[in-house]
Amino acid sequence: MEIIGAGFHCNLSEVHLNQIDPNNWEEQEKAFKAGALAVAVLLHHKFDEPRYQYSREIDPIVGVSFTGLFDFFVNAFGIDWLKWWEAGRPAQWGITGKTTQYYLSDYFKQKEADYLNRWRDIVHTQVWDYCDRHGLRRPNRCTTVQPAGTKSLLTGASPGWHPPKAQRFIRRITFGKNDPVALACIDYGYNVIPSQSDKDEKGNLLTDPFDPRCSEWLVEIPIAVSWADLPGADAIDISLFSALAQMDFYLNVQGNYACHNTSATIEFRESEIEQLGTRIYEAIQNDEGYVSAALLARFDDRQSFPRLPFEPIDKAEYDRLSAEVLVRRKTHDFKKALHRYDLGDLAEAGPAGCDSDKCFLPDKQPESSN
Known part of the structure; x- marks a missing residue:
C-alpha cells in the first residue's frame, strides 16, 4: 500500500482507465465519483480495536487510485505520444503548426496534467x-x-501509471500443481508448464507439468x-523507454493527481x-513532489531468467500462441x-500470492557473526 503512516487502516478503490473513453468526460466523472463513494462510505465503519x-x-485515510x-x-x-516516449519525453519535441509553431511535448504534458487534475x-x-x-x-x-x-x-490494463512490458507478451501465473483454477485453464486451452522452482537432480528446469517432481505450475x-x-x-520498443x-x-502523476504517494517502479539499465540518481536528487532539492520509487534493473538477457511472469513477444508469436489456445480448447x-x-472444499486455490519479477529473487541471507 502506498499510504505513508502506521497504526491505521485505509479505504482504497481503483478506476480502470483502459475501459474509459478519453473523450467522454461524463463517463470519466461517473467513474471517479463511484471510486470516491466506494471509499467514503467505509468511513462509517467502527473498529473494535481502539x-x-x-x-x-482524528485522521480518516482514503485513497482513490487508478490503473x-x-x-x-x-x-x-495516439502514436505521436508513444514516439515522444521513445524519444525520452524531452521538453522540446515535435514542432508542429504552419503559422504559429508549438511543441507537441508541451501539449502532451499539459493535457496529461489537465486529465489528472480534473x-x-x-x-x-x-x-x-x-x-x-x-x-x-x-479526509484531507x-x-x-x-x-x-x-x-x-x-x-x-497496464499497471497503475506504468507502461506495459510490451505490446504483446506471455503472462505466466503461478499455481499449485493440480489447482482447480489451473486445471480449468488447461480445459480452456492455456498451456501449462512447471514453475521456475521445479528442477531435476542436475538443476535443469522440468518440462513436464505432470512430472512427480513438479510442485507448481505456470499457466501461460x-x-x-x-x-x-x-x-x-x-x-516502438517499450523496453527501451528510458528511466x-x-x-x-x-x-507528472505525483504532482497533479496523487495526494498520497504514487506506487512507482522505475526500470533502468546500468x-x-x-x-537517474541525479534526477532523483534534483526532484528532492527542487521540491517537485517526489516521495519514493522502487528501482528495478532491466535484464536484456532473458535466458538468465527463464519463465519470467512477463515475456515480450512479437505479433507473429502472439497470433501463433492464440491460435494454439483455440485448438486445445x-x-x-x-x-x-x-x-x-x-468441489468447494478447498481452503486455498487460485494464483500464488505474489509472482512478480521481484518475488523470484533469492532472499539475502544474514551474514554470519563468526
Whole structure:
C-alpha cells in the first residue's frame, strides 16, 4: 500500500482507465465519483480495536487510485505520444503548426496534467460532499496510485501509471500443481508448464507439468494490450523507454493527481544509474513532489531468467500462441470448467500470492557473526 503512516487502516478503490473513453468526460466523472463513494462510505465503519478507531476519528485515510493510465493516454493522444516516449519525453519535441509553431511535448504534458487534475478534483469534491452530508470528518487527501499488477490483469490494463512490458507478451501465473483454477485453464486451452522452482537432480528446469517432481505450475496466457494494433505501435520498443522518461511521467502523476504517494517502479539499465540518481536528487532539492520509487534493473538477457511472469513477444508469436489456445480448447465456458474441478472444499486455490519479477529473487541471507 502506498499510504505513508502506521497504526491505521485505509479505504482504497481503483478506476480502470483502459475501459474509459478519453473523450467522454461524463463517463470519466461517473467513474471517479463511484471510486470516491466506494471509499467514503467505509468511513462509517467502527473498529473494535481502539487505536484504529482513534486514528480513524482524528485522521480518516482514503485513497482513490487508478490503473491503465498509459493505455488511456495512448488512446487519447495516439502514436505521436508513444514516439515522444521513445524519444525520452524531452521538453522540446515535435514542432508542429504552419503559422504559429508549438511543441507537441508541451501539449502532451499539459493535457496529461489537465486529465489528472480534473480526476483529483472530482474525487475530493465527492468525498468531502459525502462526509459533510453524513457528519463524517473529512479526509484531507483522497488520491493515490496503489500497486495494481494483478488487478490490472482482470481488464488487460497496464499497471497503475506504468507502461506495459510490451505490446504483446506471455503472462505466466503461478499455481499449485493440480489447482482447480489451473486445471480449468488447461480445459480452456492455456498451456501449462512447471514453475521456475521445479528442477531435476542436475538443476535443469522440468518440462513436464505432470512430472512427480513438479510442485507448481505456470499457466501461460498470450496477452495483447488494447492498442497493440494501432498503426505504427509495433515499431516502438517499450523496453527501451528510458528511466528518465519514466521518472518524468511518474512526477507528472505525483504532482497533479496523487495526494498520497504514487506506487512507482522505475526500470533502468546500468548506463542510466548516474543520470537517474541525479534526477532523483534534483526532484528532492527542487521540491517537485517526489516521495519514493522502487528501482528495478532491466535484464536484456532473458535466458538468465527463464519463465519470467512477463515475456515480450512479437505479433507473429502472439497470433501463433492464440491460435494454439483455440485448438486445445475443450470448452468455451470457463466457469463450467472450474466447477468440474472445484468441489468447494478447498481452503486455498487460485494464483500464488505474489509472482512478480521481484518475488523470484533469492532472499539475502544474514551474514554470519563468526
